Amino acid sequence: xxxxxxxxxxxxxxxxxxxxxxxxxxxxxxxxxxxxxxxxxxxxxxxxxxxxxxxxxxxxxxxxxxxxxxxxxxxxxxxxxxxxxxxxxxxxxxxxxxxxxxxxxxxxxxxxxxxxxxxxxxxxxxxxxxxxxxxxxxxxxxxxxxxxxxxxxxxxxxxxxxxxxxxxxxxxxxxxxxxxxxxxxxxxxxxxxxxxxxxxxxxxx
Amino acid sequence: xxxxxxxxxxxxxxxxxxxxxxxxxxxxxxxxxxxxxxxxxxxxxxxxxxxxxxxxxxxxxxxxxxxxxxxxxxxxxxxxxxxxxxxxxxxxxxxxxxxxxxxxxxxxxxxxxxxxxxxxxxxxxxxxxxxxxxxxxxxxxxxxxxxxxxxxxxxxxxxxxxxxxxxxxxxxxxxxxxxxxxxxxxxxxxxxxxxxxxxxxxxxx
Amino acid sequence: xxxxxxxxxxxxxxxxxxxxxxxxxxxxxxxxxxxxxxxxxxxxxxxxxxxxxxxxxxxxxxxxxxxxxxxxxxxxxxxxxxxxxxxxxxxxxxxxxxxxxxxxxxxxxxxxxxxxxxxxxxxxxxxxxxxxxxxxxxxxxxxxxxxxxxxxxxxxxxxxxxxxxxxxxxxxxxxxxxxxxxxxxxxxxxxxxxxxxxxxxxxxx
Amino acid sequence: xxxxxxxxxxxxxxxxxxxxxxxxxxxxxxxxxxxxxxxxxxxxxxxxxxxxxxxxxxxxxxxxxxxxxxxxxxxxxxxxxxxxxxxxxxxxxxxxxxxxxxxxxxxxxxxxxxxxxxxxxxxxxxxxxxxxxxxxxxxxxxxxxxxxxxxxxxxxxxxxxxxxxxxxxxxxxxxxxxxxxxxxxxxxxxxxxxxxxxxxxxxxx
DNA sequence: GATGAATGAGTATTCATTCAT
DNA sequence: TATGAATGAATACTCATTCAT
Numbered sequence: 123x124x125x126x127x128x129x130x131x132x133x134x135x136x137x138x139x140x141x142x143x144x145x146x147x148x149x150x151x152x153x154x155x156x157x158x159x160x161x162x163x164x165x166x167x168x169x170x171x172x173x174x175x176x177x178x179x180x181x182x183x184x185x186x187x188x189x190x191x192x193x194x195x196x197x198x199x200x201x202x203x204x205x206x207x208x209x210x211x212x213x214x215x216x217x218x219x220x221x222x223x224x225x226x227x228x229x230x231x232x233x234x235x236x237x238x239x240x241x242x243x244x245x246x247x248x249x250x251x252x253x254x255x256x257x258x259x260x261x262x263x264x265x266x267x268x269x270x271x272x273x274x275x276x277x278x279x280x281x282x283x284x285x286x287x288x289x290x291x292x293x294x295x296x297x298x299x300x301x302x303x304x305x306x307x308x309x310x311x312x313x314x315x316x317x318x319x320x321x322x323x324x325x326x327x
Numbered sequence: 328x329x330x331x332x333x334x335x336x337x338x339x340x341x342x343x344x345x346x347x348x349x350x351x352x353x354x355x356x357x358x359x360x361x362x363x364x365x366x367x368x369x370x371x372x373x374x375x376x377x378x379x380x381x382x383x384x385x386x387x388x389x390x391x392x393x394x395x396x397x398x399x400x401x402x403x404x405x406x407x408x409x410x411x412x413x414x415x416x417x418x419x420x421x422x423x424x425x426x427x428x429x430x431x432x433x434x435x436x437x438x439x440x441x442x443x444x445x446x447x448x449x450x451x452x453x454x455x456x457x458x459x460x461x462x463x464x465x466x467x468x469x470x471x472x473x474x475x476x477x478x479x480x481x482x483x484x485x486x487x488x489x490x491x492x493x494x495x496x497x498x499x500x501x502x503x504x505x506x507x508x509x510x511x512x513x514x515x516x517x518x519x520x521x522x523x524x525x526x527x528x529x530x531x532x
Numbered sequence: 533x534x535x536x537x538x539x540x541x542x543x544x545x546x547x548x549x550x551x552x553x554x555x556x557x558x559x560x561x562x563x564x565x566x567x568x569x570x571x572x573x574x575x576x577x578x579x580x581x582x583x584x585x586x587x588x589x590x591x592x593x594x595x596x597x598x599x600x601x602x603x604x605x606x607x608x609x610x611x612x613x614x615x616x617x618x619x620x621x622x623x624x625x626x627x628x629x630x631x632x633x634x635x636x637x638x639x640x641x642x643x644x645x646x647x648x649x650x651x652x653x654x655x656x657x658x659x660x661x662x663x664x665x666x667x668x669x670x671x672x673x674x675x676x677x678x679x680x681x682x683x684x685x686x687x688x689x690x691x692x693x694x695x696x697x698x699x700x701x702x703x704x705x706x707x708x709x710x711x712x713x714x715x716x717x718x719x720x721x722x723x724x725x726x727x728x729x730x731x732x733x734x735x736x737x
Numbered sequence: 738x739x740x741x742x743x744x745x746x747x748x749x750x751x752x753x754x755x756x757x758x759x760x761x762x763x764x765x766x767x768x769x770x771x772x773x774x775x776x777x778x779x780x781x782x783x784x785x786x787x788x789x790x791x792x793x794x795x796x797x798x799x800x801x802x803x804x805x806x807x808x809x810x811x812x813x814x815x816x817x818x819x820x821x822x823x824x825x826x827x828x829x830x831x832x833x834x835x836x837x838x839x840x841x842x843x844x845x846x847x848x849x850x851x852x853x854x855x856x857x858x859x860x861x862x863x864x865x866x867x868x869x870x871x872x873x874x875x876x877x878x879x880x881x882x883x884x885x886x887x888x889x890x891x892x893x894x895x896x897x898x899x900x901x902x903x904x905x906x907x908x909x910x911x912x913x914x915x916x917x918x919x920x921x922x923x924x925x926x927x928x929x930x931x932x933x934x935x936x937x938x939x940x941x942x
Numbered sequence: 943g944a945t946g947a948a949t950g951a952g953t954a955t956t957c958a959t960t961c962a963t
Numbered sequence: 964t965a966t967g968a969a970t971g972a973a974t975a976c977t978c979a980t981t982c983a984t
Contacts, residue, residue, distance in 0.1 A: 127943065146438060148353040152979060162945050164981085173979065228496050229438055233351060233431065239496065267521045273514045280489030281482055288488070291433050291444065309478045316472045316521060329963075332968060357954060367970050372955065537964065556848060558763040562958060572966050574960085583958065636848065642906050643761060643844055649906060677931045683924045686907075687896055693903070694895030701843050701854065702891075719888045726882045726931060739984075742947060767975060777949050782976065948982070954975095961969070 131169050133159040138180040143223035146230040147177050147238070178241045181227050185245045188221045190214060191253060199256050206260050207278065208314035210253070214282035215306060225287055250275065267317045274317070281313065336374050338364040343385040348428035351435040352382050352443070383446045386432050390450045393426045395419060396458060404461050411465050412483065413519035415458070419487035420511060430492055455480065472522045479522070486518065541579050543569040548590040553633035556640040557587050557648070588651045591637050595655045598631045600624060601663060609666050616670050617688065618724035620663070624692035625716060635697055660685065677727045684727070691723065746784050748774040753795040758838035761845040762792050762853070793856045796842045800860045803836045805829060806868060814871050821875050822893065823929035825868070829897035830921060840902055865890065882932045889932070896928065 137159035141150045152173050156163035170176040195213035199206055218225055231238040257274060260266040266274075285306055342364035346355040357378050361368035375381040400418035404411055423430055436443040462479060465471040472479075490511055547569035551560045562583050566573035580586040605623035609616055628635055641648040667684060670676040676684075695716055752774035756765045767788050771778035785791040810828035814821055833840055846853040872889060875881040882889075900921055 124943075130943085146351075146353070148351070149439065151977080153977090162943095163979095164945070165943080167980070168943080226438065228493075229434065232493060232496050233434055233438065234354065269517045269521060270513070272510075273517050276489075276514065277482075277486055277518065280485045283493070284481075284485035284488055288433075288437065291437050305478075308475070309481065312474045312478050313482065316474060329967065331962085335968080356952085358952090367968095368954095369956080369970070370968080373968080378954065534964075540964085556761075556763070558761070559849065561956080563956090572964095573958095574966070575964085577959070578964085638903075638906050639844065639848055642903060643841065643848070644764065679927045679931060680923070682920075683927050686899075686924065687892075687928065689907075690895045690899030691892055694891075694898055698843075698847060698898070701847050715888075718885070719891065722884045722888050723892065726884060739946065741983090745947080766973080768973090777947095778975095779949070779977080780947080783947080788975065945984085946982105947984095949980085951978090953977075956974070957972090959970085961967105963966085963968095 127169075130161055130165055133161055134166055134169065134176070135180060135183060138176050139184055139223055139227070142177050142180050142230065143184075143226040147174065147234050174238070177231075178238055181231060181238065182241050182245060184221070184223050184227055185242055188217070188224045190217045190224075191250065192217065196252050196256070199253075203256065203260055203263070204265060204318070205314055206256060206266065207317040208310045210278050211282055211310040211313065212307075214278060215285060215310070218282060218286040222286075225283060229287060265318060269317075281309070285309075332374075335366055335370055338366050339371055339374065339381070340385060340388060343381050344389055344428055344432070347382050347385050347435065348389075348431040352379065352439050379443070382436075383443055386436060386443065387446050387450060389426070389428050389432055390447055393422070393429045395422045395429075396455065397422065401457050401461070404458075408461065408465055408468070409470060409523070410519055411461060411471065412522040413515045415483050416487055416515040416518065417512075419483060420490060420515070423487060423491040427491075430488060434492060470523060474522075486514070490514075537579075540571055540575055543571055544576055544579065544586070545590060545593055548586050549594055549633055549637070552587050552590050552640065553594075553636040557584065557644050584648070587641075588648055591641060591648065592651050592655060594631070594633050594637055595652055598627070598634045600627045600634075601660065602627070606662050606666070609663075613666065613670055613673070614675060614728070615724055616666060616676065617727040618720045620688050621692055621720040621723065622717075624688060625695060625720070628692060628696040632696075635693060639697060675728060679727075691719070695719075742784075745776055745780055748776050749781055749784065749791070750795060750798060753791050754799055754838055754842070757792050757795050757845065758799075758841040762789065762849050789853070792846075793853055796846060796853065797856050797860060799836070799838050799842055800857055803832070803839045805832045805839075806865065807832065811867050811871070814868075818871065818875055818878070819880060819933070820929055821871060821881065822932040823925045825893050826897055826925040826928065827922075829893060830900060830925070833897060833901040837901075840898060844902060880933060884932075896924070900924075 134155065137155050138150075141155055141158065144150075150173075152163060152166055155176070156166060166173075166176060170179055190213075192213060195209065198213075199209045202209065228239075253275065254271050257266065257271050269277075339360065342360050343355075346360055346363065349355075355378075357368060357371055360381070361371060371378075371381060375384055395418075397418060400414065403418075404414045407414065433444075458480065459476050462471065462476050474482075544565065547565050548560075551565055551568065554560075560583075562573060562576055565586070566576060576583075576586060580589055600623075602623065605619065608623075609619045612619065638649075663685065664681055667676065667681050679687075749770065752770050753765075756770055756773065759765075765788075767778060767781055770791070771781060781788075781791060785794055805828075807828060810824065813828075814824045817824065843854075868890065869886050872881065872886050884892075
């Protein structure tokens with residue numbers, strides 16, 4: 123593949139990631155992608171086959187690039203194992219702030235057509251392994267609640283996701299007596315205490 | 328309004344709720360709504376003004392009808408105050424199972440255009456008041472973790488929502504070593520224990 | 533016919549005259565006529581048969597009501613026979629100012645569908661007879677150019693019509709070095725002199 | 738631009754000129770233009786943006802192409818300066834016969850929406866300069882009535898326009914005792930004599 | 943590899959007219 | 964007589980995709 127072709131593909135994919143994450147599959151037109159990428163529309167078909175395939179390519183790319191589990195987060199957790207829960211929550215939360223395309227593309231795919239997700243089967247999204255090791259060590263050290271790793275991770279993902287993706291929904295429906303984005307820190311610390319102290323008690327018994 | 332008109336409007340709104348929740352605003356065509364409702368397309372404009380307004384009407388209707396906080400759930404919680412967390416989680420989870428349109432319509436509005444949510448400002452989604460009373464009593468009785476009501480409710484909503492709305496996402500991304508729908512019960516019980524024991528421990532100290 | 537029916541018809545016809553003269557046959561919707569007349573749409577069909585027939589009715593009505601040849605104009609011409617041309621020109625010009633619907637409805641009919649004009653066959657638009665008498669007297673008295681009555685009247689009508697109906701066109705095309713509305717008076721006086729002096733000369737020979 | 742594109746645009750514009758001049762902006766459908774031009778409807782939007790813009794393009798084109806002031810008319814006037822008025826009238830009259838789209842498009846724009854005329858601001862419709870020179874020479878030579886050039890030209894334009902655009906109207910309303918198209922020659926000669934003789938007389942005084 | 947040109951099915955919305963109460 | 968409900972054919976405009984140079 124020539125260099126020019128590479129550049130064209132890069133431009134297309136970048137624009138697609140942005141537009142698809144903003145407006146979804148149906149809400150994004152091929153014409154607009156081409157225009158904003160500064161590329162001839164036909165190239166999209168030459169390189170990606172169809173609009174839907176381009177969406178899948180964009181989604182896959184976002185998945186490969188974005189790593190919810192960052193090295194710095196793991197470092198922090200290792201340095202301060204007493205507050206694993208808070209650190210993970212804050213880490214996921216930051217990740218969503220930095221990679222808004224991640225959850226939006228996922229959400230679009232989830233709603234519009236589950237088949238769009240199939241390509242992600244083989245993509246490993248960062249490694250949960252290291253988190254699991256930290257989790258196991260905390261459990262062994264009596265610093266964590268009596269919960270399976272899967273359910274623990276799930277709960278943290280749920281909270282951080284919901285915080286980002288439903289801020290508006292909650293504001294409009296739950297009458298803002300629930301958490302808003304600024305008070306996320308409080309939420310994280312409270313949950314940290316709950317998951318942590320619990321374990322202590324579990325041991326004391 | 329004549330009886331026939333009422334019927335027509337009902338047919339339109341019902342079909343709109345179903346199709347919009349499945350395919351979103353963009354993904355649903357007015358033609359299809361009319362066809363599946365067995366109604367002349369023009370009636371949609373006569374009664375609802377535009378496709379977007381019909382979406383808002385559908386969303387509002389779903390909100391008025393669906394009550395995440397059901398009476399039976401409250402009864403159960405009153406009868407078994409020891410397991411408030413589990414009961415609420417199961418209640419929300421069931422609610423989403425029975426009202427799939429609820430979270431999907433919300434999710435679509437959230438992604439497609441936040442303005443679509445504005446109409447919900449004035450709609451009260453069931454009463455949180457009763458839950459708050461149960462929560463306060465449990466706290467006072469030392470049966471609940473040291474967490475604010477807002478953050479408590481938020482966490483439960485996040486977990487139950489995430490379970491429904493991202494089942495597929497998780498299956499494809501987290502490598503199915505996280506929770507699937509069948510193991511929701513385990514998750515609920517584990518969280519219940521964590522939120523509950525914690526309080527007990529808090530008191531024991 | 534009942535009194536209420538009469539009122540309804542009057543409201544419809546009045547609104548139709550106004551809207552059709554503004555936007556023409558195609559540019560006016562039955563819905564709008566009904567709405568602005570404060571009348572049920574169906575009444576239009578009950579009383580006038582169709583949109584087109586309503587247009588014809590409006591046109592006919594305007595024709596019956598509006599009289600390009602007014603009594604006061606004739607009086608003035610009788611009192612000041614020396615300036616017949618100017619008086620007639622000013623009279624027609626004023627008529628168009630006071631009855632804008634007249635020339636616009638005619639122009640629409642003329643452009644949109646000549647058949648719309650057929651109904652006017654039998655409607656007498658004021659009397660040309662009196663003007664002819666004034667014309668003949670002026671000719672006989674040597675105060676008017678050597679021109680047939682038909683051509684004389686035609687020229688005056690052309691000038692007054694063109695002044696009203698093409699003001700905009702002229703402004704945009706002829707570079708405003710032609711006449712604008714304010715200088716109409718000059719035009720009239722000049723033409724008056726030409727048509728008059730000419731006759732004098734004709735006699736002098 | 739490719740040759741094929743040029744052809745397509747030409748076909749569209751030609752058909753648009755014809756249909757718009759016949760039925761106006763509202764009365765012409767984009768579908769029909771496409772069909773009669775033998776062109777894909779979308780091309781109209783690709784090349785002209787919208788139906789309204791196509792109308793403006795058609796109007797502008799007609800203006801650029803059509804020259805009410807022809808060379809042959811000027812030649813004739815130079816060769817026979819005694820009958821300037823008649824020659825101009827006949828020239829304008831012929832022009833309208835040969836270019837029926839000219840006055841109809843103007844009339845439609847005038848009635849339907851004055852904004853449609855704005856594009857004509859910068860288009861020069863042939864040159865009045867040469868006519869003005871002929872007029873001045875005739876005046877100086879004592880062969881023309883005492884009238885300003887603007888009002889002179891306006892009157893001739895009014896008469897020739899009215900003759901074409903309101904033939905039907907007049908037939909139906911003025912009871913056919915006015916001029917019909919065939920007797921236009923008489924009208925022209927009469928007016929010629931009036932405008933001409935007058936000057937002679939002016940001098941004789 | 944790149945680009946402009948073309949296509950046909952679709953997409954929200956409107957309109958004149960008729961029906962039923 | 965009046966009114967709301969209903970209808971089907973338009974109507975301007977868009978979109979994903981393919982073709983030709």
